[in-house]
Every structure is written in C-alpha cells, then in structure tokens.
Amino acid sequence: xxxxxxxxxxxxxxxxxxxxxxxxxxxxxxxxxxxxxxxxxxxxxxxxxxxxxxxxxxxxxxxxxxxxxxxxxxxxxxxxxxxxxxxxxxxxxxxxxxxxxxxxxxxxxxxxxxxxxxxxxxxxxxxxxxxxxxxxxxxxxxxxxxxxxxxxxxxxxxxxxxxxxxxxxxxxxxxxxx
Amino acid sequence: xxxxxxxxxxxxxxxxxxxxxxxxxxxxxxxxxxxxxxxxxxxxxxxxxxxxxxxxxxxxxxxxxxxxxxxxxxxxxxxxxxxxxxxxxxxxxxxxxxxxxxxxxxxxxxxxxxxxxxxxxxxxxxxxxxxxxxxxxxxxxxxxxxxxxxxxxxxxxxxxxxxxxxxxxxxxxxxxxxxxxxxxxxxxxxxxxxxxxxxxxxxxxxxxxxxxxx
Numbered sequence: 001x002x003x004x005x006x007x008x009x010x011x012x013x014x015x016x017x018x019x020x021x022x023x024x025x026x027x028x029x030x031x032x033x034x035x036x037x038x039x040x041x042x043x044x045x046x047x048x049x050x051x052x053x054x055x056x057x058x059x060x061x062x063x064x065x066x067x068x069x070x071x072x073x074x075x076x077x078x079x080x081x082x083x084x085x086x087x088x089x090x091x092x093x094x095x096x097x098x099x100x101x102x103x104x105x106x107x108x109x110x111x112x113x114x115x116x117x118x119x120x121x122x123x124x125x126x127x128x129x130x131x132x133x134x135x136x137x138x139x140x141x142x143x144x145x146x147x148x149x150x151x152x153x154x155x156x157x158x159x160x161x162x163x164x165x166x167x168x169x170x171x172x173x174x175x176x177x178x
Numbered sequence: 179x180x181x182x183x184x185x186x187x188x189x190x191x192x193x194x195x196x197x198x199x200x201x202x203x204x205x206x207x208x209x210x211x212x213x214x215x216x217x218x219x220x221x222x223x224x225x226x227x228x229x230x231x232x233x234x235x236x237x238x239x240x241x242x243x244x245x246x247x248x249x250x251x252x253x254x255x256x257x258x259x260x261x262x263x264x265x266x267x268x269x270x271x272x273x274x275x276x277x278x279x280x281x282x283x284x285x286x287x288x289x290x291x292x293x294x295x296x297x298x299x300x301x302x303x304x305x306x307x308x309x310x311x312x313x314x315x316x317x318x319x320x321x322x323x324x325x326x327x328x329x330x331x332x333x334x335x336x337x338x339x340x341x342x343x344x345x346x347x348x349x350x351x352x353x354x355x356x357x358x359x360x361x362x363x364x365x366x367x368x369x370x371x372x373x374x375x376x377x378x379x380x381x382x383x384x385x386x387x388x389x390x391x392x
Contacts, residue, residue, distance in 0.1 A: 005194065007192060007193060009189050009190065009192045016189060017182075043181055044179070047184055053332070056260070056331060066262055069263045069332075073332050
C-alpha cells in the first residue's frame with residue numbers, strides 16, 4: 001500500500017487483486033443474509049473508497065483493519081440504503097404489464113396516441129395536411145374550405161378521401177406514395 | 179461492472195498521493211492556530227481583575243479543566259472520525275468530557291440559584307462580549323474545517339460535530355478568563371448557550387464547507 005501511495009500501479013493492482021477474495025469473505029461473514037449482488041456492491045464500494053482515501057493510510061499500521069473499517073462503513077451504508085428503498089419498491093413480476101399502476105401520469109395513453117397521430121400527419125404532403133386540417137380538425141364545411149383553398153367541392157372531396165387513406169397508411173407504419 | 183474490471187481500472191488510474199499526517203499531528207497544527215488566537219482575544223478583552231483569586235478555587239479550575247479536556251478530546255476525535263481504522267471509543271471520548279462539564283456547570287448553576295435566592299435568574303445582556311466570543315469560536319472552527327477537508331472522508335457528520343464542539347469548547351475555555359459569570363442565567367445563556375449554538379451551526383454548515391473544499 002505504501003508503494004501504491006507513491007504511484008506504483010503494479011503493486012496497487014496486486015494488492016487489490018489479493019484484497020478482492022478477502023473482502024468478499026469478510027463481507028459474507030459480516031452480512032450472511034445479504035444477496036450475492038449486495039456483497040459484490042459492498043466489495044466494489046470498498047475498493048472505490050479505498051482508492052479515494054488511500055492518502056489516509058499510515059504504512060506503519062496494518063492494512064487489514066483499514067480495509068475492514070472501510071468495508072464495515074460502506075457495507076452498513078449499502079444495507080441502510082437497501083432497507084430504506086425496500087419499503088417504497090414493488091416487484092414488477094407481481095403485476096400485469098398493462099396495469100394502470102405502471103402509468104406515470106393519467107393521460108399517458110392519450111398522449112402516446114396523440115404523438116402517433118402528429119407524427120403520421122407530419123409525414124403527409126402539404127396539400128393533404130391542409131385538407132385534413134380544414135375539414136377534419138377545424139371541421140369547416142366544403143363551401144368554407146372551397147373559399148380558403150380555391151379548390152372545387154368535388155376536388156375537395158377527392159382530396160379529403162385520399163388524405164384520409166394516406167393518413168391511415170401512415171398510422172399503420174407505412175406511407176402511400178401512389 | 180465486474181469487480182476484477184474495477185480493480186484493473188483503479189490500478190490504471192493510480193496517481194501518487196501525499197500522505198496525511200496522523201490525527202495527533204493534525205491536532206497539534208490546530209492548536210498552533212487556535213491557542214495564539216485565544217491568547218490574543220483574552221489579552222485584548224483584558225483579564226478579569228479577580229482572576230488570581232479564581233485560579234485557586236477548585237470549582238473554577240475544575241470547569242476550566244473540563245472545558246480544556248472537551249476541547250482537546252473533541253479535536254482529536256474530529257481528526258480520528260474521518261479514518262476507517264480508528265476505534266469507536268476514540269470517536270465518543272469527547273462525549274464523556276462534555277457530559278461531565280455539563281454536569282459540573284449544572285451543579286454550579288444550582289448552587290448559585292440557592293445562594294442568591296432567585297437573583298441568579300437575572301440575565302445580564304453583555305453584548306459587547308459577543309464579537310470576542312464569536313472570534314474565539316470562529317477562528318478555531320475555520321482552522322478545523324481547513325484541516326478536516328482532506329481527512330473527513332468517512333463519518334463526515336461526526337467529524338463536523340466533534341470539530342465544532344472543539345471550537346466551541348475552545349471559546350468557552352477562555353471566556354471565563356475575561357468575562358464574569360455571576361448569575362445562573364449568564365452561565366447558561368452566554369457560556370453553555372454559545373457552545374450549543376456554535377456546535378449546532380457548525381455541524382449543520384461544516385459538511386457543506388468540507389464538500390466544497392475537499
């Protein structure tokens with residue numbers, strides 16, 4: 001560890017590699033009920049804390065109490081965090097995937113549908129968007145739309161029919177380029 | 179990430195570090211800053227005229243001794259708390275001194291209130307002493323935060339609490355040398371009150387300071 005404090009990377013790598021199984025064993029001994037993932041988290045947190053606080057180590061003292069002290073503090077912190085979160089967590093396997101509890105907000109489904117419709121509309125041509133906007137969104141009469149676009153009633157009907165077909169196609173995920 | 183990969187990455191990013199002095203050496207540095215400030219403020223405020231009489235009273239010497247013990251043990255505990263290999267008894271050592279000090283002050287307050295038949299409840303508002311009290315606590319507190327910035331890597335709240343208790347006890351140690359405490363309320367408000375106030379404020383703000391400086 002003294003060599004690691006001086007910047008010796010090989011000595012440090014050897015030290016950490018030797019410490020790894022020792023830390024796992026000590027963590028398992030101290031928290032026998034902890035899961036394997038939690039033990040690994042504790043070991044990794046201990047290694048990170050050792051790296052960040054290696055300037056605190058006094059080479060005149062043995063390293064094991066220093067390392068075990070970090071493991072005790074970081075391990076207890078992880079256990080506390082897990083315990084705190086456990087009360088607020090629900091296992092997802094226990095509920096159907098379409099349950100309302102998974103929604104983040106009440107209008108979620110509606111918002112998804114609206115977003116899809118906007119995307120499909122944007123993929124249409126300018127003429128189609130104009131016709132649909134006038135007749136379907138603003139709900140103008142054919143005569144009113146005729147005044148705004150300068151198209152005849154018959155042409156508006158045909159354009160509206162084709163625009164709706166293309167929109168359906170776009171909503172299905174394809175585009176009608178006919 | 180696998181632990182073996184983490185080991186490899188940590189070893190690759192290793193940089194040399196400057197070893198931190200021991201808790202005892204850090205405490206010596208803190209005293210080196212604190213003691214001259216305490217002496218300067220005491221001399222500036224002028225020593226109490228009855229100090230010579232007080233110094234031979236066991237009651238006065240006991241309170242001063244307990245304040246000094248709390249100051250030294252708290253400072254040492256503050257520097258120990260940030261290290262993972264320090265035993266727990268060192269971290270809670272100042273609590274024993276502090277409780278004894280509190281008990282002794284409480285006993286003295288009780289004696290004063292009985293002897294003066296209620297007059298001890300009168301509070302003298304000595305506002306001119308506030309800057310001196312603040313100075314004697316703030317300079318040691320600032321020195322403590324500066325010295326703790328690299329050492330409080332673990333148990334930072336305990337470090338901050340002990341550090342501010344040390345600073346407050348330092349102020350309290352010199353306060354009776356230039357400020358008379360004739361009534362129970364004066365003792366409670368100006369002496370123990372300042373200790374409680376500085377300790378709580380310090381514990382609340384020092385973590386922020388440590389995070390910024392560290």
